[in-house]
Amino acid sequence: MKDACGVVGAAFPGSDAALPIYYSLYALQHRGQESAGIAIAHNGVTRSIKGTGIVPWVFKRTDLLSVHGSVGIGHVRYSTSGGSGIENAQPLTVNFGGGTIAIAHNGNLVNSGELRRELEQLGHVFLSDSDTEVIVHLLVKELMRNDIPESIRRLMRCLNGSYSMVIMVNDILVAVRDPLGFKPLCFGKVDSEDGHGYIVASESVAIEVHDGEFIRDVRPGEVLVITGAQMESHQLYTPKNAAHCVFEYVYFARPDSIIDGRLVYDVRLKIGERLAAEHPVEADMVSPVPDSGITSAIGYSKKSGIEYIEALMKNRYVGRTFIMPSDAVRKKAVQLKLNTIKPNIDGRRVILIDDSIVRGNTSRRIVDRVKKAGASEVHVRIGSPPIISPCYLGIDMPTRAELIASHKSIPAVETAIHAETLGYLSVEGLVEATGIPASDLCLGCLTGVYPVEIPGERCALRQLRLEEFDSGE
Numbered sequence: 234m235k236d237a238c239g240v241v242g243a244a245f246p247g248s249d250a251a252l253p254i255y256y257s258l259y260a261l262q263h264r265g266q267e268s269a270g271i272a273i274a275h276n277g278v279t280r281s282i283k284g285t286g287i288v289p290w291v292f293k294r295t296d297l298l299s300v301h302g303s304v305g306i307g308h309v310r311y312s313t314s315g316g317s318g319i320e321n322a323q324p325l326t327v328n329f330g331g332g333t334i335a336i337a338h339n340g341n342l343v344n345s346g347e348l349r350r351e352l353e354q355l356g357h358v359f360l361s362d363s364d365t366e367v368i369v370h371l372l373v374k375e376l377m378r379n380d381i382p383e384s385i386r387r388l389m390r391c392l393n394g395s396y397s398m399v400i401m402v403n404d405i406l407v408a409v410r411d412p413l414g415f416k417p418l419c420f421g422k423v424d425s426e427d428g429h430g431y432i433v434a435s436e437s438v439a440i441e442v443h444d445g446e447f448i449r450d451v452r453p454g455e456v457l458v459i460t461g462a463q464m465e466s467h468q469l470y471t472p473k474n475a476a477h478c479v480f481e482y483v484y485f486a487r488p489d490s491i492i493d494g495r496l497v498y499d500v501r502l503k504i505g506e507r508l509a510a511e512h513p514v515e516a517d518m519v520s521p522v523p524d525s526g527i528t529s530a531i532g533y534s535k536k537s538g539i540e541y542i543e544a545l546m547k548n549r550y551v552g553r554t555f556i557m558p559s560d561a562v563r564k565k566a567v568q569l570k571l572n573t574i575k576p577n578i579d580g581r582r583v584i585l586i587d588d589s590i591v592r593g594n595t596s597r598r599i600v601d602r603v604k605k606a607g608a609s610e611v612h613v614r615i616g617s618p619p620i621i622s623p624c625y626l627g628i629d630m631p632t633r634a635e636l637i638a639s640h641k642s643i644p645a646v647e648t649a650i651h652a653e654t655l656g657y658l659s660v661e662g663l664v665e666a667t668g669i670p671a672s673d674l675c676l677g678c679l680t681g682v683y684p685v686e687i688p689g690e691r692c693a694l695r696q697l698r699l700e701e702f703d704s705g706e
């Protein structure tokens with residue numbers, strides 16, 4: 234399992250891009266807290282600033298002001314255990330015969346091992362085990378022979394998996410979204426004191442932070458090439474169906490982002506309403522597990538008529554437990570992160586709304602804390618169906634053996650987390666809440682059926698293999 238990150242690209246002719254990219258990365262901080270980086274092109278030279286930790290630790294304002302150049306890309310990253318070092322921080326920058334390339338990638342290739350072996354047999358040397366480096370080698374090979382759109386077309390033909398990328402080829406900004414559109418990517422226009430030009434980013438909040446105008450999502454299979462103030466769109470592959478990651482709506486994205494035409498907040502509200510309809514229970518209060526449970530708890534409260542009262546308060550200066558790299562850190566983080574509001578809970582029957590249960594340890598600790606604070610009953614309601622299979626497409630989830638719902642029934646999970654009752658949203662309920670047809674969503678971790686071929690897993694191919702795609706042009 235590799236990263237699930239945030240990417241941003243900016244082309245601001247006539248002004249410097251470094252500071253605007255920094256602000257956008259701040260807006261995307263929730264997508265990765267382990268490292269951050271910015272690469273800026275100027276007069277044929279690309280300069281990078283990268284480091285481990287959150288955005289304000291990595292970049293000093295004075296450093297950013299000294300980096301000139303109107304085109305740049307940025308990245309925030311979270312990693313699996315062992316991979317959080319500076320060597321894996323992006324953007325990845327390389328020099329080649331035609332100049333310099335820098336890449337920032339969100340996603341995970343499922344065929345990167347195969348591609349790497351083929352390249353190694355041809356004499357390519359790799360410095361890391363990242364799939365982004367595989368992409369760089371393939372792209373350089375193509376750029377030596379073709380123009381940018383044709384190079385990307387040929388690159389995409391080789392890649393299997395999820396990738397939303399921003400690429401700088403010298404001072405040309407390129408945005409690429411895989412043909413199934415797993416990971417979000419959108420673009421907008423900025424015309425404010427921050428600069429004038431285009432921003433491409435994982436989420437629309439990275440455009441809004443500049444008072445920019447969100448234009449639309451980058452379509453699955455589409456490539457944008459931005460040269461100075463000019464933007465060209467190339468629909469290189471036209472998918473029959475998409476496979477948007479449903480977990481962006483459940484957990485990963487910010488609720489104020491618009492992803493593939495849906496405001497995440499609206500989807501989470503509907504998740505809560507649907508959860509109340511599917512799993513009603515008599516109780517005195519509905520409380521979220523903050524932050525990602527908040528909007529769904531409001532929806533549950535609205536639908537059920539049970540009062541919304543917060544049982545837990547979050548210390549916002551502690552990172553998200555789901556994206557913490559080790560078990561030990563994760564355990565401590567729950568204690569640091571969530572505190573109970575005892576007078577709100579004492580003697581009450583509490584409905585706790587959370588987005589998902591992964592291993593079950595965090596849920597058990599939270600239920601125990603709420604009971605210790607005086608709750609007479611704790612009923613847990615989850616805004617997603619049970620996670621029964623791993624994600625191979627860029628969300629860092631544990632192995633099947635560690636996923637509690639993959640080997641325990643729902644009553645057994647209920648017992649394991651010490652809840653009076655447990656209710657998960659149905660797959661149909663979740664799909665309905667997104668407003669996107671199931672045939673355009675990835676539900677792999679919830680159904681065990683994936684939209685791309687993954688060795689050893691069941692697959693419902695959404696379309697022909699990439700080699701057989703009709704060109705959109």
Ligand code: SF4
Pocket residue numbers: 415477478479480481623624625626627628675676677678679
């Ligand atoms: S398997 Fe699950 S987490 Fe991974 S991309 Fe699909 S829906 Fe998202």
